[in-house]
Amino acid sequence: MTQSQQTPRLDEIRDLDRDDPLAAFRAKFVIPDNTIYLDGNSLGAMPQAAAEIGRRTIEREWSQGLVTSWNAAGWYELPRRLGGKIAGLIGAAPGEVVMTDTTGIDLFKAVASALALRPDRRFIVMEGSNFPTNNYVVQGLVQLLGDNHQIRFAEAAEINDAIQDDVAVVCLTHVHYKYGHVHDMREITSRAHAAGALSVWDLCHSVGALPVDLNGSGADFAVGCTYKFLNGGPGAPAFLFTARRHHNQAIQPLTGWWSHAEPFAFKRDYRPAAGIARMLSGTQPILSMAVAEAGIDVALQAPIETVRDKSMRLGDLFLALIGETCIEFDLEVACPRDARSRGSQVALAHPHAYSIMQALIDRGVIGDFRAPDVMRFGLTPLYLRYEDVWQAVQVLREVMETEAWRRPDYAERLAVT
Amino acid sequence: MTQSQQTPRLDEIRDLDRDDPLAAFRAKFVIPDNTIYLDGNSLGAMPQAAAEIGRRTIEREWSQGLVTSWNAAGWYELPRRLGGKIAGLIGAAPGEVVMTDTTGIDLFKAVASALALRPDRRFIVMEGSNFPTNNYVVQGLVQLLGDNHQIRFAEAAEINDAIQDDVAVVCLTHVHYKYGHVHDMREITSRAHAAGALSVWDLCHSVGALPVDLNGSGADFAVGCTYKFLNGGPGAPAFLFTARRHHNQAIQPLTGWWSHAEPFAFKRDYRPAAGIARMLSGTQPILSMAVAEAGIDVALQAPIETVRDKSMRLGDLFLALIGETCIEFDLEVACPRDARSRGSQVALAHPHAYSIMQALIDRGVIGDFRAPDVMRFGLTPLYLRYEDVWQAVQVLREVMETEAWRRPDYAERLAVT
Numbered sequence: 001m002t003q004s005q006q007t008p009r010l011d012e013i014r015d016l017d018r019d020d021p022l023a024a025f026r027a028k029f030v031i032p033d034n035t036i037y038l039d040g041n042s043l044g045a046m047p048q049a050a051a052e053i054g055r056r057t058i059e060r061e062w063s064q065g066l067v068t069s070w071n072a073a074g075w076y077e078l079p080r081r082l083g084g085k086i087a088g089l090i091g092a093a094p095g096e097v098v099m100t101d102t103t104g105i106d107l108f109k110a111v112a113s114a115l116a117l118r119p120d121r122r123f124i125v126m127e128g129s130n131f132p133t134n135n136y137v138v139q140g141l142v143q144l145l146g147d148n149h150q151i152r153f154a155e156a157a158e159i160n161d162a163i164q165d166d167v168a169v170v171c172l173t174h175v176h177y178k179y180g181h182v183h184d185m186r187e188i189t190s191r192a193h194a195a196g197a198l199s200v201w202d203l204c205h206s207v208g209a210l211p212v213d214l215n216g217s218g219a220d221f222a223v224g225c226t227y228k229f230l231n232g233g234p235g236a237p238a239f240l241f242t243a244r245r246h247h248n249q250a251i252q253p254l255t256g257w258w259s260h261a262e263p264f265a266f267k268r269d270y271r272p273a274a275g276i277a278r279m280l281s282g283t284q285p286i287l288s289m290a291v292a293e294a295g296i297d298v299a300l301q302a303p304i305e306t307v308r309d310k311s312m313r314l315g316d317l318f319l320a321l322i323g324e325t326c327i328e329f330d331l332e333v334a335c336p337r338d339a340r341s342r343g344s345q346v347a348l349a350h351p352h353a354y355s356i357m358q359a360l361i362d363r364g365v366i367g368d369f370r371a372p373d374v375m376r377f378g379l380t381p382l383y384l385r386y387e388d389v390w391q392a393v394q395v396l397r398e399v400m401e402t403e404a405w406r407r408p409d410y411a412e413r414l415a416v417t
Numbered sequence: 418m419t420q421s422q423q424t425p426r427l428d429e430i431r432d433l434d435r436d437d438p439l440a441a442f443r444a445k446f447v448i449p450d451n452t453i454y455l456d457g458n459s460l461g462a463m464p465q466a467a468a469e470i471g472r473r474t475i476e477r478e479w480s481q482g483l484v485t486s487w488n489a490a491g492w493y494e495l496p497r498r499l500g501g502k503i504a505g506l507i508g509a510a511p512g513e514v515v516m517t518d519t520t521g522i523d524l525f526k527a528v529a530s531a532l533a534l535r536p537d538r539r540f541i542v543m544e545g546s547n548f549p550t551n552n553y554v555v556q557g558l559v560q561l562l563g564d565n566h567q568i569r570f571a572e573a574a575e576i577n578d579a580i581q582d583d584v585a586v587v588c589l590t591h592v593h594y595k596y597g598h599v600h601d602m603r604e605i606t607s608r609a610h611a612a613g614a615l616s617v618w619d620l621c622h623s624v625g626a627l628p629v630d631l632n633g634s635g636a637d638f639a640v641g642c643t644y645k646f647l648n649g650g651p652g653a654p655a656f657l658f659t660a661r662r663h664h665n666q667a668i669q670p671l672t673g674w675w676s677h678a679e680p681f682a683f684k685r686d687y688r689p690a691a692g693i694a695r696m697l698s699g700t701q702p703i704l705s706m707a708v709a710e711a712g713i714d715v716a717l718q719a720p721i722e723t724v725r726d727k728s729m730r731l732g733d734l735f736l737a738l739i740g741e742t743c744i745e746f747d748l749e750v751a752c753p754r755d756a757r758s759r760g761s762q763v764a765l766a767h768p769h770a771y772s773i774m775q776a777l778i779d780r781g782v783i784g785d786f787r788a789p790d791v792m793r794f795g796l797t798p799l800y801l802r803y804e805d806v807w808q809a810v811q812v813l814r815e816v817m818e819t820e821a822w823r824r825p826d827y828a829e830r831l832a833v834t
Binding site: 030032035037039042043045046050051054055057058059061062063064066067068069070075101102103104105108112128129131132133135136137139140141143144145146153178225227233234235236237251252253254255256257259260264265266267268269270281282283284285286287288289291361366368370371 | 447449452454456459460462463467468471472474475476478479480481483484485486487492518519520521522525529545546548549550552553554556557558560561562563570595642644650651652653654668669670671672673674676677681682683684685686687698699700701702703704705706708778783785787788
C-alpha cells in the first residue's frame with residue numbers, strides 16, 4: 001500500500017463537510033449517537049419521516065380504516081405507485097417498474113421470463129463471485145426446468161468472452177456486493193444483444209448510490225432492493241423492472257391474483273394483466289412497503305450526480321487515509337482504487353477481518369464482514385460526513401496498533417448480516 | 418328461506434355475550450367506533466399490542482440498532498421463531514413451520530416440492546372454485562414445467578373421485594374462501610395417500626378460526642396467511658409447513674441465501690439447509706413480520722375449541738336472524754347451514770350483492786363482496802359479540818326494506834378487497 005501525496009488534513013476535511021452540497025440531507029435521517037455508520041450498503045439508516053408513516057399505517061390506516069384502507073389509503077396501489085417513483089431513480093419509465101416481493105423472488109421472475117423469450121438457448125452468464133443468493137435462485141430455476149439450461153460462470157474480466165450466441169440471458173449485479181467493482185451496463189447489454197441474448201441487471205448496490213440508466217443502456221429486466229441506499233427499512237420489498245418492449249410477451253411463472261387481467265373477477269384461469277402489473281404475484285406486506293416510501297422520497301430529492309460525486313470523494317479519502325495511516329498493518333485494498341470503477345463502498349481484506357470488524361463495531365464504527373476475509377465499509381453520501389471517514393480510519397488504526405481485535409471472543413461472535 | 422323456531426330474543430343474545438368465555442379478548446383489539454366489523458376473514462382487526470411492536474421495530478430497533486438488530490433484535494430468527502408459534506395453532510411441531518413470503522409464493526414452493534417427490538405422476542387435483550390465486554400459482558408452475566403436468570379441477574363433491582393413482586398432488590383450501598365449506602382434511606389426506614399422492618393444504622381461512630391438526634391428519638405440506646383470523650396486519654407474511662418426514666427429500670425451487678446450509682459462508686453453489694429452513698428464500702420484510710407477532714400471541718392465548726364453538730354459534734345466530742327477519746328479500750344462503758361443515762363466515766347470495774354491501778358499509782357494517790353475487794360476513798370470535806350479529810342483521814333488514822342499496826353510485830364504487 002502506498003501513501004498518497006494528497007491526503008487532506010483534518011481541517012481540510014472539515015472544509016469538505018462545510019461545503020458539501022448534500023450536507024442538509026443528514027438531518028433527514030436518524031443516526032445514533034457515537035456511531036459512525038458504514039453499513040448503509042447493508043441496511044440504510046432510518047429516514048425521520050419513516051416513523052410517522054409507520055405510526056400512520058398501523059395506528060390509523062389498519063386500526064381505524066381496517067379493510068377499507070386497501071382502497072381508501074391506497075394500499076393496493078403501492079406496488080405500482082412506489083414502482084413509479086423508483087423508476088425515476090433507475091432510468092426507467094413509471095409503467096416499467098413495480099415494487100414487490102423480495103430481490104430473489106423478483107430475480108426468479110425476471111430470469112424465468114427472459115429464458116422463456118429465448119427458448120432455444122441454453123446458457124445463463126453469471127458472475128460466480130456475485131452475491132450467492134443470485135446464483136442460488138438461478139440454480140433453483142435451472143433445476144426446476146429439468147436441467148435443460150446451464151449457468152456459465154464468469155468473473156468480471158471473462159464476461160465478454162462468455163457471451164456467445166448460445167447464451168439466453170446475461171444476469172449480472174451492476175455493483176459487486178463484496179469488492180464493489182462496477183460493470184459497464186451499456187457495454188455488456190450491447191454485447192448481450194449483439195449475441196442475441198437478454199440482460200437481467202441486479203441493482204441492489206446501485207440504486208440510490210450512483211446513476212443508473214436502464215433504458216439508456218437497453219436493459220431488458222432488472223431487480224433491486226430498497227433497504228440499502230434507498231433506506232427503506234429492514235427487508236423492505238424489492239423492485240422489478242421490465243422494459244416496455246417486453247410487456248406483451250413476458251410471462252413470469254409466479255402468477256397470483258395481483259398479476260391477473262381481472263383480479264377482482266375471481267376467474268378460475270390465469271390471464272396476465274397488461275403492462276408491468278403482470279410481474280406482480282400476491283398480496284404484499286403493506287407495513288414494510290408503506291414505510292419504505294420515506295427513503296425513496298429522500299432519494300428523489302438528491303441529485304444523483306451530486307450523490308455519486310460525493311461517494312467517489314468519500315471512497316478516495318478513505319483509501320488515501322488508509323494508505324497514510326495504516327500502511328504497516330497488512331490491510332489489502334480489495335476494491336477498485338479508481339473511483340469511477342468502484343461502487344459506493346470500500347473493501348479491505350485481512351486474514352483476521354472478522355475480528356477486526358468486531359473490534360470496530362465495539363468502538364462505534366459499524367461496517368460488516370464478508371467471507372472469507374473482507375471488511376466492507378459502505379459510503380452513504382446522504383448521511384455520512386467526510387469527517388466520519390477520517391474518524392473511522394483513526395479508530396481502525398487504533399484497533400490495528402493495539403491489536404484490540406485479538407480478543408478471543410471476537411472470532412466466535414455470532415453475526416448474521 | 419325458512420324461519421327458525423329457536424331464534425333468541427335480544428335479551429337472550431345479551432346473555433350470550435355476558436356469559437361468553439372469550440369476552441375479555443375483545444379488549445385486546447382496537448375496534449373503530451360505530452363499526453360492526455365482519456371482514457376479519459379478509460383483514461383482521463389490530464391487536465392493541467401491534468402498535469407498540471411497530472414503534473419499537475421502526476423507532477428503536479431500526480433507528481438505533483441499525484444493522485446490528487439482525488442479531489440483537491432477533492430479526493433473522495423471526496421466520497423460524499414465529500413459525501414455531503404458528504405450529505402450535507395448526508397441529509404441527511415447532512421445527513415444521515416457517516413464516517415467510519406470501520401465500521402464493523409459499524404455495525408455489527409447496528406444490529413444486531410435492532411434484533418433485535412424485536416425479537412419475539401427472540395430475541394435480543384442485544377445487545376450481547377455490548380462491549383463484551391458488552389456481553393461478555399452480556397454472557404458472559405447470560406452464561413453467563413445460564406442461565408435463567395438468568390440473569384436474571374438481572368441486573367439493575367430486576374430489577374423492579378425482580383422486581386416482583395418476584395424481585401427484587391434492588392441493589385444496591381447507592375452508593372455502595367464498596362459500597365457507599370445510600373439507601375433511603384427515604379423510605381427503607388419507608385418500609390421497611392411499612392413491613399414492615401427496616397433500617398440500619391452504620389454511621388461509623382456517624388458522625385461528627377452527628382446530629387444524631396437520632400432523633394428526635397426515636398432511637404433507639400446508640400454507641396459510643396471517644392477516645385474517647391471526648390479525649397479523651395488512652399483507653403480513655404467510656407461513657409454510659412441511660411434514661418432518663419430507664425434510665430431507667423436499668427441495669423447493671425458490672432458493673435463496675436464507676435457505677442455504679451455510680448462509681454466511683457465501684458459497685457459490687446452493688446446498689439446502691437441513692430441516693424447515695430449506696423452505697425459506699431471501700431477506701424478509703421485517704416490519705410486517707415483527708408486527709404480526711401481536712396477533713399470533715393473542716391467538717395462542719385463546720383455546721381453539723372455545724373459539725370454534727363461539728364461531729359456530731355466531732354463524733347459527735346470523736342465519737337464524739336472517740331467516741326470521743329477512744325472509745322476504747330473496748337472500749340466498751350460500752354457505753353450509755350445518756355449523757360443523759361451515760368455516761368462520763356466513764355467505765349470502767343476491768343479484769345486487771355488490772350494491773347491498775356498499776350500503777351496509779356506509780352504515781358501519783363491514784363485510785365484503787365476492788364475484789359474482791356473494792356477500793361474505795366473517796365471524797371473528799375474539800372480538801365479535803353476539804349482539805353485533807344481531808345489529809348487523811337489523812341494518813341489513815333496513816337496507817333491504819328501504820332499498821337503500823339502489824343508490825346508483827354503489828354499483829360503480831371501486832373496491833379492491
